[in-house]
Amino acid sequence: xxxxxxxxxxxxxxxxxxxxxxxxxxxxxxxxxxxxxxxxxxxxxxxxxxxxxxxxxxxxxxxxxxxxxxxxxxxxxxxxxxxxxxxxxxxxxxxxxxxxxxxxxxxxxxxxxxxxxxxxxxxxxxxxxxxxxxxxxxxxxxxxxxxxxxxxxxxxxxxxxxxxxxxxxxxxxxxxxxxxxxxxxxxxxxxxxxxxxxxxxxxxxxxxxxxxxxxxxxxxxxxxxxxxxxxxxxxxxxxxxxxxxxxxxxxxxxxxxxxxxxxxxxxxxxxxxxxxxxxxxxxxxxxxxxxxxxxxxxxxxxxxxxxxxxxxxxxxxxxxxxxxxxxxxxxxxxxxxxxxxxxxxxxxxxxxxxxxxxxxxxxxxxx
Amino acid sequence: xxxxxxxxxxxxxxxxxxxxxxxxxxxxxxxxxxxxxxxxxxxxxxxxxxxxxxxxxxxxxxxxxxxxxxxxxxxxxxxxxxxxxxxxxxxxxxxxxxxxxxxxxxxxxxxxxxxxxxxxxxxxxxxxxxxxxxxxxxxxxxxxxxxxxxxxxxxxxxxxxxxxxxxxxxxxxxxxxxxxxxxxxxxxxxxxxxxxxxxxxxxxxxxxxxxxxxxxxxxxxxxxxxxxxxxxxxxxxxxxxxxxxxxxxxxxxxxxxxxxxxxxxxxxxxxxxxxxxxxxxxxxx
Ligand SMILES: Nc1ncnc2c1ncn2[C@@H]1O[C@H](COP(=O)(O)OP(=O)(O)OP(=O)(O)O)[C@@H](O)[C@H]1O
Ligand SMILES: [Mg+2]
Numbered sequence: 075x076x077x078x079x080x081x082x083x084x085x086x087x088x089x090x091x092x093x094x095x096x097x098x099x100x101x102x103x104x105x106x107x108x109x110x111x112x113x114x115x116x117x118x119x120x121x122x123x124x125x126x127x128x129x130x131x132x133x134x135x136x137x138x139x140x141x142x143x144x145x146x147x148x149x150x151x152x153x154x155x156x157x158x159x160x161x162x163x164x165x166x167x168x169x170x171x172x173x174x175x176x177x178x179x180x181x182x183x184x185x186x187x188x189x190x191x192x193x194x195x196x197x198x199x200x201x202x203x204x205x206x207x208x209x210x211x212x213x214x215x216x217x218x219x220x221x222x223x224x225x226x227x228x229x230x231x232x233x234x235x236x237x238x239x240x241x242x243x244x245x246x247x248x249x250x251x252x253x254x255x256x257x258x259x260x261x262x263x264x265x266x267x268x269x270x271x272x273x274x275x276x277x278x279x280x281x282x283x284x285x286x287x288x289x290x291x292x293x294x295x296x297x298x299x300x301x302x303x304x305x306x307x308x309x310x311x312x313x314x315x316x317x318x319x320x321x322x323x324x325x326x327x328x329x330x331x332x333x334x335x336x337x338x339x340x341x342x343x344x345x346x347x348x349x350x351x352x353x354x355x356x357x358x359x360x361x362x363x364x365x366x367x368x369x370x371x372x373x374x375x376x377x378x379x380x381x382x383x384x385x386x387x388x389x390x391x392x393x394x395x396x397x398x399x400x401x402x403x404x405x406x407x408x409x410x411x412x413x414x415x416x417x418x419x420x421x422x423x424x425x426x427x428x429x430x431x432x433x434x435x436x437x438x439x440x441x
Numbered sequence: 442x443x444x445x446x447x448x449x450x451x452x453x454x455x456x457x458x459x460x461x462x463x464x465x466x467x468x469x470x471x472x473x474x475x476x477x478x479x480x481x482x483x484x485x486x487x488x489x490x491x492x493x494x495x496x497x498x499x500x501x502x503x504x505x506x507x508x509x510x511x512x513x514x515x516x517x518x519x520x521x522x523x524x525x526x527x528x529x530x531x532x533x534x535x536x537x538x539x540x541x542x543x544x545x546x547x548x549x550x551x552x553x554x555x556x557x558x559x560x561x562x563x564x565x566x567x568x569x570x571x572x573x574x575x576x577x578x579x580x581x582x583x584x585x586x587x588x589x590x591x592x593x594x595x596x597x598x599x600x601x602x603x604x605x606x607x608x609x610x611x612x613x614x615x616x617x618x619x620x621x622x623x624x625x626x627x628x629x630x631x632x633x634x635x636x637x638x639x640x641x642x643x644x645x646x647x648x649x650x651x652x653x654x655x656x657x658x659x660x661x662x663x664x665x666x667x668x669x670x671x672x673x674x675x676x677x678x679x680x681x682x683x684x685x686x687x688x689x690x691x692x693x694x695x696x697x698x699x700x701x702x703x704x705x706x707x708x709x710x711x712x713x714x715x716x717x718x719x720x721x722x723x724x725x726x
Contacts, residue, residue, distance in 0.1 A: 130629060131629075132625055132628075132629075151628070151633075152625070152628045152629050153628045153629070153630075153631045153632055153633055154631075157629075158629055158630065159625075159626070159629045161622050161625070161626060162622075163620065163622050165620065165622040165623050165625065165626035167623060167626070167627075167641065168623075168645070169644050169645060169722060178627070178630050178640075179630030179631050182630060182631035182632050182636065183631060226626075226630070230630065230631075
């Protein structure tokens with residue numbers, strides 16, 4: 075691998091924020107790298123917006139330091155920070171045309187008129203709004219407003235672009251399209267993007283790294299793949315995608331393996347590489363396994379490492395996929411199994427006894 | 442073609458509409474008609490003529506009065522709006538709790554009659570009034586100041602005080618309507634507080650400022666109580682003259698012509714202010 079060492083652009087150290095007696099952020103530590111697409115993901119009220127607004131300079135931390143591009147931001151007002159924000163409401167100036175909106179910040183910088191016009195044109199081209207410069211703000215659709223807000227931030231050539239749920243006001247189709255465009259644009263420009271979202275799918279598809287937040291803390295900071303495959307705890311696991319939780323008990327360690335007893339599936343031995351560091355064996359009560367890691371075995375299916383028996387209790391057909399609810403012996407809740415639909419394979423009706431295949435490497439242990 | 446719904450709507454509002462048309466249009470038409478007639482002592486000559494307008498627009502006394510009225514009203518409006526803006530701004534942006542209480546307090550002066558308030562200013566500004574007595578008591582002046590009362594300054598002061606709440610409220614409403622994230626966006630794009638104020642806050646508050654200006658300007662041009670009570674002879678305004686024509690001078694047609702002329706002038710000034718405000722405020726939707 076020849077990836078250059080990541081250069082940090084933002085350093086957050088020990089950030090807390092209190093509103094009166096309520097503590098919205100309880101000690102945030104993170105480093106965000108240059109050119110990275112970084113997402114803050116978490117449920118409503120976990121403090122994502124508060125953290126983003128602090129980076130932008132609209133709120134100041136109660137404690138902790140924010141360093142952007144090597145400079146401590148304490149006391150630096152929002153208008154002197156190398157960041158630009160795309161607001162959730164887009165905050166398009168209603169009394170200005172599209173071009174004046176986009177050129178707003180350049181005018182503050184006192185650039186010559188001709189240069190502003192050129193930059194604005196370029197920025198509008200970049201977000202596919204070429205030729206709409208003379209439109210009034212209220213003549214735009216939701217998607218167009220979003221693009222104007224983006225162009226207005228990008229034209230400033232900031233070190234970091236901050237986006238607070240920029241796609242949440244768009245309908246599903248447009249949102250999917252904008253996700254792709256936003257990601258492509260970010261990669262092309264190489265500017266750091268920090269995206270706030272509560273949509274895990276959005277975070278997974280767009281980000282280089284994701285910080286999952288709960289209750290004012292970062293629960294896990296990792297790449298999308300790592301987050302999905304190795305969530306650190308049950309909360310993260312159930313927030314990112316679907317996870318089946320099964321009761322389990324550690325029965326001992328021997329020659330680099332961890333012996334586990336999972337009543338619903340059977341007893342297995344896991345290689346230690348799969349066991350998170352610092353795991354207290356006696357605290358181990360549950361393991362996780364993703365729906366696509368369980369398979370219903372059909373005649374002629376590929377063999378799997380282990381096979382358990384279960385009974386189908388329900389199905390949900392999604393076109394490309396079918397989701398099965400399956401009851402496993404010794405487990406009160408049904409597990410979810412997702413199966414890709416293929417030609418010539420019909421859906422197993424509820425009530426059928428089926429063999430359920432699984433592999434030890436897909437077992438997730440939590441700290 | 443009227444659709445059923447529209448016809449129903451019209452039917453619903455028509456009694457009120459008729460009533461207000463009657464109350465508004467009837468006096469106006471009467472005044473308009475009068476202005477083309479002539480008063481011959483006790484009887485009215487109803488042949489149509491433009492003589493009243495000729496007199497109104499040519500005699501220096503009337504133009505002096507009109508100009509003075511306009512000057513006083515414009516100063517009153519300027520003073521009132523310029524003072525009202527910071528108050529409305531403070532209310533909207535810095536008062537976090539009990540905004541309603543503050544708004545309520547602003548309307549407190551309305552609890553006493555306008556006449557009482559004017560008399561109060563007489564008591565404060567008079568020769569032996571509160572201000573003079575206080576200044577004398579403090580040894581700052583020997584003789585009472587005479588420029589306080591019975592001149593145009595007193596009219597400006599009294600009117601500005603009386604109209605302040607009317608000016609504050611529309612500006613306050615306009616400021617309240619400004620989406621705060623617009624201000625943050627401006628700051629985010631590099632504006633300091635002052636630039637941001639002139640590029641975002643003020644243009645977006647313009648509809649309120651224009652409304653305040655017109656609300657104060659239009660009625661004060663026609664005010665006749667205040668100049669009569671605190672204005673002396675230097676502070677008399679066109680409305681006083683109109684009142685005299687309708688009353689003592691017994692020349693209602695001339696009064697009507699004066700009234701309509703000043704109405705026309707005020708209307709054109711208002712239109713100019715409205716257009717200027719729109720221009721500065723941009724294309725706010
Ligand atoms: N100005 C404020 N005063 C008091 N409490 C605040 C203030 N701003 C935010 N909070 C509180 O801080 C917590 C975090 O708010 P924040 O807006 O950061 O959440 P969020 O993660 O962005 O949520 P959402 O997804 O709903 O936007 C919330 O409980 C909120 O009520
Ligand atoms: Mg938020």
